[in-house]
Amino acid sequence: MNTFEKALLRYLTAEQLAAIQKTKIGIGGAGGLGSHVATILTRSGFRQFEILDKDIVEASNLNRQNYTLADIGKPKVTCLRNILLSINPDIDLAIHQQEWTKETAAGLFQTCEIMVEAFDQASFKIDFVEYYRTRAPYVVSGNGMAGFDVKTELITRKVGNVFIIGDGITDISDGHPPLAPRVIECAAKMAKIIFQLTFPS
Numbered sequence: 001m002n003t004f005e006k007a008l009l010r011y012l013t014a015e016q017l018a019a020i021q022k023t024k025i026g027i028g029g030a031g032g033l034g035s036h037v038a039t040i041l042t043r044s045g046f047r048q049f050e051i052l053d054k055d056i057v058e059a060s061n062l063n064r065q066n067y068t069l070a071d072i073g074k075p076k077v078t079c080l081r082n083i084l085l086s087i088n089p090d091i092d093l094a095i096h097q098q099e100w101t102k103e104t105a106a107g108l109f110q111t112c113e114i115m116v117e118a119f120d121q122a123s124f125k126i127d128f129v130e131y132y133r134t135r136a137p138y139v140v141s142g143n144g145m146a147g148f149d150v151k152t153e154l155i156t157r158k159v160g161n162v163f164i165i166g167d168g169i170t171d172i173s174d175g176h177p178p179l180a181p182r183v184i185e186c187a188a189k190m191a192k193i194i195f196q197l198t199f200p201s
Helices: 003-008 014-021 032-043 076-087 122-132 180-198
Strands: 024-028 048-052 092-096 114-117 138-142 155-159 162-166
Touching (some): 024 122, 032 048, 032 180, 122 138
Parallel strands (some): 024 048, 024 114
Antiparallel strands (some): 155 162
C-alpha cells in the first residue's frame, strides 16, 4: 500500500477501500466526461480501469477536459494514464487508442463491473449503452450537460441497470457550447453513482 492509499484510510475503513479497489471500471471516451470521471474515481481509491478513446488532445478540448497545453497532439488515453499514475502509481490500467463500435467491441471491457459511457456522439452513446447493459452489471451514462445558462438541472434517471445523468435535452448542435461547469458537474455526479454502487453499505 503506497502513501496515497495509506492516506485514504483516514477517510475510509480498510474494508471499504478493499471493496473499491477490487471493482474494475470500464470507460468509453476520455474527453470531458471520461477524463474527469477517471480522475475523481482514482482520487477516491479506485485502481482498476480500462479506458478507450481514439482521439488526440486538441486546444479546443482544454476548456472542459482534464488536459493541459503540454498534452496537445498526444493521445488522450496516454495523457489520462499519466494523470492517473501521478495520483496513484499502483493503479492497474489498460488503455486502447481506437474507435469503439459494436463490431470492434469483442475482447474489450470483458471483466469490467461498471461501464461508463462518456462519448460525445449520440450514435456511439446509444450503441455503447445498449451493448453493455446486458453484458455488465451496471452502466453509467452522461446525456445533456452542455451550455452555461441552461435552467434545467442535471438529474439521475435509472432504467434497469443503467444510470443516466444529465438534463437529457441540451446538445452542442442546439447552440449550447460544451463548457467546464456543467460537464464537470455531470462527471462528478457519474462518479458519485459509481462510488455508491461500489461502496459497501
